[in-house]
Amino acid sequence: MKELLFPHIIKVVSTFGIDEKMVDIEYSDNTNHGDFSTNVALINAKKLKMNPSQLADKIVSKFKEEMPDLVESVAVAGAGFINFKIKDKFWAEKILDTKWLERSHGGQTSVMVEYTDPNPFKEFHIGHLMSNAIGESISRLIEYSGTKVIRANWQGDVGPHVAKAIWGALKDQKSKIKDQKFPQEENSEISKSAYWGKAYAFGADAYDKDENIRKEINEINKKIYDRSDEKVNELYDKGRKESLEAFEDIYKRLDTKFDNYFFEGKEGRNGEEIANELLKKGILEESDGAIIFKGEKYGLHTRVFITSNGLPTYETKELGLNIEKFKLYPDLSQSIIVTANEQSDYFKVLFKAFSLFEENIANKTKHIAHGLMRFASGKMSSRKGNVISGEVLIDEIKSMVIEKIDSNDSAKREFGEIEKDEIADMIAIGAIKYTILRQAIGGDIVFDSSKSISFEGDSGPYLQYSTVRAGAILAKAKDMVNTEVRPPEKVGQLERLLVRFPDIVERAKNEYSPQHVANYLVALSGEFNSFYAKQIIVDMKDPMSPYYVTLTKVFRKVMEEGLWILGIKVPSKM
RNA sequence: CCUCCCGUAGUUCAAUGGAUAGAACAGGAGACUUCUAAGCUCUUGAUGGAAGUUCGAUUCUUCCCGGGAGGACCA
Numbered sequence: 071m072k073e074l075l076f077p078h079i080i081k082v083v084s085t086f087g088i089d090e091k092m093v094d095i096e097y098s099d100n101t102n103h104g105d106f107s108t109n110v111a112l113i114n115a116k117k118l119k120m121n122p123s124q125l126a127d128k129i130v131s132k133f134k135e136e137m138p139d140l141v142e143s144v145a146v147a148g149a150g151f152i153n154f155k156i157k158d159k160f161w162a163e164k165i166l167d168t169k170w171l172e173r174s175h176g177g178q179t180s181v182m183v184e185y186t187d188p189n190p191f192k193e194f195h196i197g198h199l200m201s202n203a204i205g206e207s208i209s210r211l212i213e214y215s216g217t218k219v220i221r222a223n224w225q226g227d228v229g230p231h232v233a234k235a236i237w238g239a240l241k242d243q244k245s246k247i248k249d250q251k252f253p254q255e256e257n258s259e260i261s262k263s264a265y266w267g268k269a270y271a272f273g274a275d276a277y278d279k280d281e282n283i284r285k286e287i288n289e290i291n292k293k294i295y296d297r298s299d300e301k302v303n304e305l306y307d308k309g310r311k312e313s314l315e316a317f318e319d320i321y322k323r324l325d326t327k328f329d330n331y332f333f334e335g336k337e338g339r340n341g342e343e344i345a346n347e348l349l350k351k352g353i354l355e356e357s358d359g360a361i362i363f364k365g366e367k368y369g370l371h372t373r374v375f376i377t378s379n380g381l382p383t384y385e386t387k388e389l390g391l392n393i394e395k396f397k398l399y400p401d402l403s404q405s406i407i408v409t410a411n412e413q414s415d416y417f418k419v420l421f422k423a424f425s426l427f428e429e430n431i432a433n434k435t436k437h438i439a440h441g442l443m444r445f446a447s448g449k450m451s452s453r454k455g456n457v458i459s460g461e462v463l464i465d466e467i468k469s470m471v472i473e474k475i476d477s478n479d480s481a482k483r484e485f486g487e488i489e490k491d492e493i494a495d496m497i498a499i500g501a502i503k504y505t506i507l508r509q510a511i512g513g514d515i516v517f518d519s520s521k522s523i524s525f526e527g528d529s530g531p532y533l534q535y536s537t538v539r540a541g542a543i544l545a546k547a548k549d550m551v552n553t554e555v556r557p558p559e560k561v562g563q564l565e566r567l568l569v570r571f572p573d574i575v576e577r578a579k580n581e582y583s584p585q586h587v588a589n590y591l592v593a594l595s596g597e598f599n600s601f602y603a604k605q606i607i608v609d610m611k612d613p614m615s616p617y618y619v620t621l622t623k624v625f626r627k628v629m630e631e632g633l634w635i636l637g638i639k640v641p642s643k644m
Numbered sequence: 645c646c647u648c649c650c651g652u653a654g655u656u657c658a659a660u661g662g663a664u665a666g667a668a669c670a671g672g673a674g675a676c677u678u679c680u681a682a683g684c685u686c687u688u689g690a691u692g693g694a695a696g697u698u699c700g701a702u703u704c705u706u707c708c709c710g711g712g713a714g715g716a717c718c719a
Contacts, residue, residue: 100663109662112699122699148663149699189719230718334719360717370715371647377717384719415648415714439649442713474682483680497682508668509657512649514712522656525682528668535682546679577660589658592667596684603676603684644682 071164071569072097074140075106075154082133086125088114097570103147104155105566111150122150161561164569165617165624171571171631174216179403182220182395183209186326187409189226190313191235193267194320195457196443197410199464200515203506204440205408206326206637207584214635215579220399223328224391227310228335233291234273235266236305237283240290241276242269263316264459266309271452320460324499325637332394334387341390342382345375348389353426365419373419388420392431404434406582411439411512438582441514443506467523468498474525485643493641497531500638504530507636508588528592530638536595537633537640539602540626544619547608553616564597564621571628575635584636591632598625 072095080090092114098107111126118125126146133144133152142157164170185205188198209219226232260268276283293299294306321327345361348354354361359378363385365371375386395405407417417437425432443458471494475483485493501523506515508528516522525531570590578586607618633640 094660096660096662098663099659099666103663107663112662115699151663226719357716362716365715369647372716374717379717381717383717387719410713411649412713413719416719418648441649444712471682505656513657514650516656524656524669526669527682528657529682531682532668535680539680539683543679581660585658589667596667599683600685602679606679608679643680 078138083110104153106154107151126150126152158561161565162557165565177217179401180218180220181212181404182222182402183406184222184224185408187224190310191232191266192270192452193457194460196460196463199460200443200506201408202324203503207507208582210635211579221328222330224332226334233287234277235270236290237287238269238273239305262312266313332391337390338382338387341386344389345386363423368422370419396431406436408438410442414439440511443515464498468494471497493644496639496641500530500534503638507584510585533591533595537629538644540622543607543622547619550619555616555620558617564601567594567597568624568628587632587635
């Protein structure tokens with residue numbers, strides 16, 4: 071609708087010598103201001119040496135000379151805003167013909183999105199849940215606009231954290247004979263990934279406290295690299311496999327599927343070669359026996375690429391990773407990396423270094439930093455073992471959902487056991503994802519308890535519920551398909567809001583901000599629920615009923631598309 | 645000490661430099677009891693402080709106060 075109005079405004083405004091670029095049309099939030107408004111007179115008045123409302127008046131009278139059929143009225147308001155009201159029949163047309171709801175196809179290039187990035191041997195915690203929800207939604211936003219997305223996952227399968235976990239696991243085996251304290255004993259039901267997470271936390275704690283243990287762990291670290299110890303190899307292979315398998319189960323539950331997995335063990339070796347080349351080129355330099363990048367030259371800080379012991383750091387591994395990404399996918403138009411914002415400065419330094427020898431990669435790579443999920447009390451740390459596991463959170467929420475279903479507080483919810491489990495899973499995950507995606511990506515989510523995940527009002531389940539409800543109505547209206555649809559005389563906010571959907575998605579994509587979609591869906595659901603409350607939709611005696619059913623159908627479709635973008639599934643009933 | 649991010653109702657969050665700062669939860673009141681009440685209607689309540697830029701500032705600039713993150717051998 072916006073694009074239909076735009077050329078008419080341009081045409082008029084250009085006769086005043088106003089450039090096309092200076093024209094912006096926005097949706098009016100306030101219904102008293104019509105459907106669209108432009109501030110073109112306010113912005114350009116000074117340049118044309120007029121006062122804004124005068125200019126607006128002139129634009130409006132010129133516009134009225136060739137009033138497009140689309141427009142019902144146009145008026146100047148406030149300091150010089152020009153408000154347009156679109157004829158109701160054009161909104162109704164959009165509801166009856168939903169070409170605007172078709173997805174675009176056929177981008178030539180592709181975009182890689184790297185996200186989630188859990189480390190094998192550590193626990194998959196709620197921070198990973200956050201990265202996953204955000205990365206998946208950004209991927210879907212890009213896919214929705216017709217561009218191919220390659221989903222990538224970058225995982226640390228080597229390094230000190232692995233050695234700590236292996237040490238912990240070795241201790242655990244001995245502890246069955248001796249009296250060693252290990253969390254495993256307290257809970258034999260513990261999942262495999264949680265087991266390794268705890269083994270890691272156990273090892274990390276011991277590493278900090280005891281110098282002898284530190285030596286033992288460093289020794290194990292070396293053994294992992296050169297695979298010289300059979301016992302270590304066995305545990306390493308077992309742990310790596312078990313961790314990765316456990317992650318796959320979670321991905322399946324979260325409805326994400328990765329196209330490519332990159333591992334530090336492999337990319338690290340490539341990175342070392344690159345780092346050595348950069349040393350020769352003078353981009354990296356030697357200092358105190360380490361190989362570093364001096365970020366201070368560019369207003370950043372120094373980072374170590376190879377330690378004085380000759381070991382590659384994370385920086386070097388990422389050197390290898392990012393080169394590999396573009397080698398594997400030469401047509402990549404963009405490479406997006408989603409991580410917590412604690413890595414923001416680190417990425418600035420890394421990509422400054424990249425800009426000095428692979429400008430293409432530096433220009434195409436974008437770091438999206440999300441906030442942390444933290445407790446009111448402070449930061450969580452997998453080192454200390456005070457993390458909330460992703461699965462534990464999901465299951466906790468899920469049991470709250472099941473409780474709500476069983477409580478039978480209102481509606482007749484009669485689900486089979488298997489069905490109930492599936493529905494509860496979708497609702498729990500929907501609630502969590504929505505909580506993450508409803509707000510701006512950069513901000514922290516303060517997590518008091520599972521109570522901060524809501525089922526009411528501004529929540530994932532509210533969106534799911536509204537969609538399911540629309541589905542129930544459509545099921546009831548099945549017999550009405552052949553009835554003639556009569557366009558309405560008047561349309562309301564619901565129609566207007568529905569037609570906005572593609573513009574909302576467009577903006578969300580451009581700004582990498584799924585929250586715009588989330589906020590929109592809540593407003594839309596509210597509008598639909600109000601409509602539902604005051605209007606009987608399926609009524610054989612009402613000649614308008616077929617139109618209401620069509621409207622419901624469009625609503626349902628927009629909700630499905632929008633929830634898909636958020637990565638939230640729609641249950642068949644709830 | 646330096647760099648970056650953030651301060652909006654009691655709480656959790658919105659607001660491409662625009663018009664009367666929006667929601668939700670909590671609090672207060674209510675309707676229906678015909679398509680799913682995880683719903684609907686009404687209602688109380690907010691921009692940390694001070695300057696500046698602008699026709700116009702929650703948004704941009706500077707300073708102050710408060711919170712968080714990062715800052716050479718962890719990731």
